[in-house]
Amino acid sequence: MAEKITMGDDGVLNVPDDPIIPFIEGDGTGVDIWPAARLVLDTAAAKYGHSIEWKEVLAGEKAYNETGEWLPQATVETFSEYLIGIKGPLTTPIGGGFRSLNVALRQILDLYVCLRPVRWFEGVPSPVKRPELVDMVIFRENTEDIYAGLEVEAMTPDAKKLRELLEDAFGWRIAEDAGIGIKPISKTCSQRLQRAAIQYAVERGRPRIHWVHKGNIMKFTEGAFQKWGYELVREEFSDVAVGWDDCGGEPGDRILVQDTIADIALQQVLTRPSEFDVIATMNLNGDYLSDALAAQVGGIGIAPGGNANYVTGHGIFEATHGTAPRYAGQDKVNPSSVILSGALMFEHIGWKDAADDIVRGIESAVADRIVTYDFARLMDDATEVRCSEFASAVADRL
Numbered sequence: 001m002a003e004k005i006t007m008g009d010d011g012v013l014n015v016p017d018d019p020i021i022p023f024i025e026g027d028g029t030g031v032d033i034w035p036a037a038r039l040v041l042d043t044a045a046a047k048y049g050h051s052i053e054w055k056e057v058l059a060g061e062k063a064y065n066e067t068g069e070w071l072p073q074a075t076v077e078t079f080s081e082y083l084i085g086i087k088g089p090l091t092t093p094i095g096g097g098f099r100s101l102n103v104a105l106r107q108i109l110d111l112y113v114c115l116r117p118v119r120w121f122e123g124v125p126s127p128v129k130r131p132e133l134v135d136m137v138i139f140r141e142n143t144e145d146i147y148a149g150l151e152v153e154a155m156t157p158d159a160k161k162l163r164e165l166l167e168d169a170f171g172w173r174i175a176e177d178a179g180i181g182i183k184p185i186s187k188t189c190s191q192r193l194q195r196a197a198i199q200y201a202v203e204r205g206r207p208r209i210h211w212v213h214k215g216n217i218m219k220f221t222e223g224a225f226q227k228w229g230y231e232l233v234r235e236e237f238s239d240v241a242v243g244w245d246d247c248g249g250e251p252g253d254r255i256l257v258q259d260t261i262a263d264i265a266l267q268q269v270l271t272r273p274s275e276f277d278v279i280a281t282m283n284l285n286g287d288y289l290s291d292a293l294a295a296q297v298g299g300i301g302i303a304p305g306g307n308a309n310y311v312t313g314h315g316i317f318e319a320t321h322g323t324a325p326r327y328a329g330q331d332k333v334n335p336s337s338v339i340l341s342g343a344l345m346f347e348h349i350g351w352k353d354a355a356d357d358i359v360r361g362i363e364s365a366v367a368d369r370i371v372t373y374d375f376a377r378l379m380d381d382a383t384e385v386r387c388s389e390f391a392s393a394v395a396d397r398l
Contacts, residue, residue, distance in 0.1 A: 005021075006083070007312065011071065017352055018086075019050075021055065022054075022078050024086075026323065027060040027062065028275065030319075033335040036339070039354050039395050043398050044398055058075055059072070059075050059090055071105070079316060084316075087318045089318075089320070091322045099228050102358065104276065111248075111308055111309050112189060112196075113142060114140035114286060116137070116294075118134060121362060121368065123129075123367045123379070124302065125375055131297050132275070136278070137206070140290060141190065142283065152179065159180055163181055164378045171368075185224060189231045191229070198236075198241055200278060208257075209257045209280065210258055210280070212262050212281035212285050216228075222282060229257070230259075233257050241256075245259070270296070302334060306318070317342065319337040332372065333387055335390060364397045365397060370389050
């Protein structure tokens, strides 16, 4: 009998053999990639004696068409109750409503970590010479920074009021025709993200962590993120990690923690990727970095993602690409982002063997040059298959 996943008093997820997991099919190509991903996930779970009862919830266009709401309260309540879920890509309403449905879900459920592992699969076409050197995990803060949405529109009474307040209180002179945004970065949210990144590195034997920031310019937001990160290492993790300045770059058997300016990081992940391992950064930097890195290993079509709160146990795993509505219903696009997000979900709930099998299944299919159109057009001697056929090829290899 299928049961809910729950959080134990010890802070560890209680995962039944046959869990109930909510899912959002997704807009656009969600109709193609979700069934494909589900086939692979069900096959991998069954290999280890598990079955999943998938519980559909609504968001995006499908929700709006059926309920008149882009994000029904019932969907939020279901994710909150069942702790773990997975979703396809969602349309963001234009001209009103939520700025982003994805951001709304992250903020409502306080999913403060956006986890984006990025690695290359042999055979996947890449624009760089040594894509095999890319093996990084990004911890992107999900709840603050510009995504918190604190801004006023240019040439409005609110902008005039805020501009005059800032000039009176701080002497800041801002152009009369400027929109104004406020960028909150707190110690609490910074350190809980950084704590998760350090614990991840410890548990998985990752030797390096980078704080990526623009603290040379924004000294009291992004600069504070860097400072708070080093304080956390000294106060809570000195037995397993050490900052560069505290060891001169010689950490011994501890994890080396260092930092780099965001624009330099975007260059160095291209030119010196082997020097990066775990990256923790704020919301906007993480958005830029994760997409740029995905491009090095084949694009966001093969990039998994997850959003988690490691305290409450909540997690929603998702395709990282858009809805691509012009391809919807054509059984054409690459389902790997959702499949690998499912593998990330399995790892999160403790089904590591099943997760590893999924990764190996994709590796094997791609190595055999069985790929969807996006890769086939860039590879020699590839066998181009449909979305569902690629999923079947992966499932066959499990």
